Amino acid sequence: QVQLVESGGGLVQPGGSLRLSCVASGSFFRIYTMGWYRQAPGKQRALVASITSGGSANHYADSVKGRFTISRDNTKNTVYLQMNDLKLEDTAVYYCNTDGSLLAWGQGTQVTVSS
Numbered sequence: 001q002v003q004l005v006e007s008g009g010g011l012v013q014p015g016g017s018l019r020l021s022c023v024a025s026g027s028f029f030r031i032y033t034m035g036w037y038r039q040a041p042g043k044q045r046a047l048v049a050s051i052t053s054g055g056s057a058n059h060y061a062d063s064v065k066g067r068f069t070i071s072r073d074n075t076k077n078t079v080y081l082q083m084n085d086l087k088l089e090d091t092a093v094y095y096c097n098t099d100g101s102l103l104a105w106g107q108g109t110q111v112t113v114s115s
Helices: none
Strands: 004-007 010-012 018-024 034-039 046-051 058-060 068-073 078-083 092-098 109-113
Touching (some): 004 092, 018 109, 034 078, 046 068, 046 078, 058 068, 078 092
Parallel strands (some): 010 109
Antiparallel strands (some): 034 046, 034 092, 068 078, 092 109
């Protein structure tokens, strides 16, 4: 069974940075567009960034554009999310999945931005 394991979250002050990682089991990883999603309390889960299978094209939600960077290492079955200039509204549980969320969700990693 394919598993997604997210890590790297934590508590950070506004303006701070975090780097999230998601390791995927299975050989499927390198053929899929992968995405980072987030779910804030009381809100639906939403896609914030995605990256094509070869890493040549990225997409970002307007709310994170210019602050977040998605990348991947297909040799390690890992996708990353570098988050800079974090804002209070970035507080959420962050998840990775394929584009279209084809896989079972992992446990996510909590990001809390607070002063």
